[in-house]
Amino acid sequence: MLSFENDYSEGAHPKILARLAETNLEQQPGYGEDGYTLSAAGKIRAACECPGADVYFLAGGTQTNRTVISALLHTTEGAVCADTGHIACHEAGAVESTGHKVIPLPGRDGKLQAEDLRALLRRFYADPAHAHMVWPGMAYISHPTEYGTLYTRSELEALSAVCREYGLPLFLDGARLGYGLMSEGTDVTLPLIAKTCDAFSIGGTKVGALCGEAAVFPGGAPKRFFTHVKQSGALLAKGRLLGVQFDMLFTGGLYFEISRHAVQMAMRMKEGFLRRGYPLFLDSPTNQQFIVLEDGEMERLSRRVRFCFWEKADETHTVVRFAVSWAATEEMIDGLMRILDEERTR
């Protein structure tokens, strides 16, 4: 059955598999000290125009978030994020399991607003009892957000300015970063992210790799981050598995190419939905599209194509997500449209 359930339904981009096969029998040091990991880190530094950045590779997204966040925070601190942030909702309390509170603020289209963050910080420091409270210790944003939306350059700069004013690191969760960078009209680039953020991830799992996220620290990694990663259970013995993949993704612009393709397919899908009169839950310029379906139609469609329940819209309608992966083809999008048409004319 055709699936748009998520963007990790397939394996890896064929070039990645080929590279893994080619390099398979080379003997390489473990724990990320292999040549491919070093090369990948270098290419990422170059793409970020940030030669001083520290780059680590971890296996998964929640793992990266909990490991980076717990390394950035003091025991008395929590991580501020939009209330729809992944760490607040869908990571099973991973951040709290490291002893830190997640401090949610109402998001707008999934985004944390600089003015809301500033208001929170002002309120906190103005409260005479603030030493009895969790200190806001960093800001967490996702880009694209959990709703596929994007920060603009000016939004990102405003957040960064607030964070720097108050001494908070800004962490950008880029589990789907490629789809954001390749979205038409965005003015956010990798170098901009490296300038505005203190830490960010470049997602591989959802952008063509078998697994893996790069954790980038433009101003240097937190103290003994290697040991912290090991302690967190996030260090792969065969670090090459991540090194080879990211080295290939950042060779010849593969990461960007496959991201652009997925966004193009998603736009084709969005236009198809709009042309057929389906309401968007919100206007996403990236590879995740959120559509409002009448519950009966949702039920019928779900027998012929896979998509993801997101939330109830009202008594009789539901928001669902159609995610387009790097592996999506025009045929798959057109196939979906045919199904929509067939179900409608029944």
Add this chain to the structure above:
Amino acid sequence: MLSFENDYSEGAHPKILARLAETNLEQQPGYGEDGYTLSAAGKIRAACECPGADVYFLAGGTQTNRTVISALLHTTEGAVCADTGHIACHEAGAVESTGHKVIPLPGRDGKLQAEDLRALLRRFYADPAHAHMVWPGMAYISHPTEYGTLYTRSELEALSAVCREYGLPLFLDGARLGYGLMSEGTDVTLPLIAKTCDAFSIGGTKVGALCGEAAVFPGGAPKRFFTHVKQSGALLAKGRLLGVQFDMLFTGGLYFEISRHAVQMAMRMKEGFLRRGYPLFLDSPTNQQFIVLEDGEMERLSRRVRFCFWEKADETHTVVRFAVSWAATEEMIDGLMRILDEERTR
């Protein structure tokens, strides 16, 4: 340079890579609910002769240990192990980072002895102050141990008996399990492990996979283990990566075949060392060999072949480890012997 530094210097067995490539574009559900993961779990249950076992797949060894151990222990409990146990030495405090003490007992050749465990438990319960102490909450053993040694059937049964008498789960860390099971003369089998242990892992990373460990719970997994894994940052979105690999490893006995080969190569290496008069630090029947080298010779050898520092033997000698992976060949072993001979005759 020829390397016996560890058993994770190469990538995966070619059959695994081929299978990943074959299945690459199939759309599969995420988070371990794909068909390959289900199939792999079934094959492991069969190999263990334990149809009721729960089987989960995680990415790495330390990750598996910390996730399983923290799920098995009550807040007041710690994990008892040999003082050379991996969790006590080389996991950067991963278990303690989940809030639990590691309780080391003097090991013998890396093994925890049933009588020592029983003595600890007796002493604990006889101490009128024991409610002020960490409760021994489980026993952790590794098989093969960190020194390549193996429990015998009777040792394993004795440990299991003590554990059951006192209500402690017994967890076997099988990061290199294949090499133990295929060691000549062992009387420990997978079904025996499933009968005597309450949890154990079947290592993939060091036995031919790119990454991955199977966590097996013969009597059923701890409460909400899936969420616990997610919270621990140990859940891969593309669970298929682990499923496909273990499905292949447990098809046609590949796991056992490549383990047997590595052990044969290790025995060829051991004989070579012995014939040349090198003292063994201890007699390991598995893929890790521990040799005592005079420091000058160690220094010279280290320029031509990679091996691993283990510990100082005395002022002028050092224990080093030569690890033989599934990918080792007779040529590699013979190459090492040639180097030994050349260095000796200088």
Add this chain to the structure above:
Amino acid sequence: MLSFENDYSEGAHPKILARLAETNLEQQPGYGEDGYTLSAAGKIRAACECPGADVYFLAGGTQTNRTVISALLHTTEGAVCADTGHIACHEAGAVESTGHKVIPLPGRDGKLQAEDLRALLRRFYADPAHAHMVWPGMAYISHPTEYGTLYTRSELEALSAVCREYGLPLFLDGARLGYGLMSEGTDVTLPLIAKTCDAFSIGGTKVGALCGEAAVFPGGAPKRFFTHVKQSGALLAKGRLLGVQFDMLFTGGLYFEISRHAVQMAMRMKEGFLRRGYPLFLDSPTNQQFIVLEDGEMERLSRRVRFCFWEKADETHTVVRFAVSWAATEEMIDGLMRILDEERTR
């Protein structure tokens, strides 16, 4: 300067000090195994009409909350509470520091509503992704709330019914419990609390003791709670300090008597405020009164009497708290009123 800043500005009720002095040189076992602790526990069981309850004594309120909550929750679980709940706001992330999320729901006058809790639980279990989320593992309420308000019998029974339907323990934080029980018109009694809750505390610190909270478990304490208390740093060597105090508080109804007195003083204060036209922020029937002051008046008053900043009401007004302790006298209340009058007529 006259202070209504909080209800812990004075030491202990004189009868408690006298009893500490009387019993001072008796040799008693440590760690809560002394005769006074046993006696106090018995009297509390009797007052709760719950002969099977386990009773422990801890030194402080945040300590009691974090120790009890972490003992009640599974690693995958969080504590649901009103968004104004003490654990969500003013305990510096104590619950999160034990690895558990606090899950806030919008409160009404500081209270968690049964229907809101039920809706959360329904939504949680209906969400197909709930295994990727923190499980609601218990409900936390405070009585009186942080706003001095009280649950009614029927509200408490409704919450208890939802909790039992879903298998969640209900924990009532009674840091100021006496003031709730002695509030005029309440239909909530200690035996009712023992019937509806799975755990609750009886606050001493804010009700006439030097320090100390009783943690009561009507159906029995969590597994090895004694060791858990010790590990949490919450076990006093001289447990008698808590035992003697609670034994006295529950002798001859002292706990209730001093609570009733404080509530009477608070009502005298409330009437004084109302008579003078001060708006209440909300109508509290207990020893904490929340008044809305114009900022200029607040500033002037603060030079003559101590009270507590609570929150901004609007641009030019502030909510402040006047807390009345067991030690407050009619003279103190009348003194406050005189100050109000003098400031007004300036």
Add this chain to the structure above:
Amino acid sequence: MLSFENDYSEGAHPKILARLAETNLEQQPGYGEDGYTLSAAGKIRAACECPGADVYFLAGGTQTNRTVISALLHTTEGAVCADTGHIACHEAGAVESTGHKVIPLPGRDGKLQAEDLRALLRRFYADPAHAHMVWPGMAYISHPTEYGTLYTRSELEALSAVCREYGLPLFLDGARLGYGLMSEGTDVTLPLIAKTCDAFSIGGTKVGALCGEAAVFPGGAPKRFFTHVKQSGALLAKGRLLGVQFDMLFTGGLYFEISRHAVQMAMRMKEGFLRRGYPLFLDSPTNQQFIVLEDGEMERLSRRVRFCFWEKADETHTVVRFAVSWAATEEMIDGLMRILDEERTR
């Protein structure tokens, strides 16, 4: 029954109770901001000849250890101590519950030796795999130790030198500090401790207070220690309870006077044991005496006097502890001797 079971069997020194009563109805700010706490801190700074020290007051010993230690350590670090150290044995895993390993070294008469610590640190940094291990992050010593023994000035200076060479804070657990400082012949003083240690506690609970330990940081407290204390559940609302007690203990040398008395009583007891031919387990110059008893005699004595089981000496003998508190009298010691004589002549 006469008890030497521990040094916390009685309440507080009468002067402390009197002072609590005198100051009882004064209104004072909460959370350690009262005048008594400020005064006590000042007196402690003066006694330590360390005007820049930060001083905090906490309720108990385990609480102080876990709160201070978790504030001093980085996530990757553990606390090194003698294997008989309180944090390693009798605090129910309190340190581990904050995520940190306790790293025990073989103690000599309960003491951590500078050379052993240095050897551990050298071994650690020389191990090429040390980034995969827990970093030794601080040293913990107790003075007097759990066996009543004392560091000499030169031992303390040697430990301090090693710690400073490697950048480790040195923490001295002074739960029974008074008895150490007043031991005849010691050359360790409070100012010396303040010079050699980065953190230390001055025990009140076991030296005449109802409860309470002072945590002293000669070079300043760790970042946001107040909030950390609150989060740890270690902040008393009525901080005055601790402030008044320590203010009295450090007025007119009361702390030292009652400690000296207890040590004198303990020496009288030790001489009595020696004169009667009882073997000492080790030679303690402080208020705890460890005697080896034949099991039959131990059993008979235990019907007439309370003491504390410590550990088995051999098959037929047991080490027991007789602890002498500030409240012990010559009559009590002589009473014990009479019992010994009567039992012997039976």
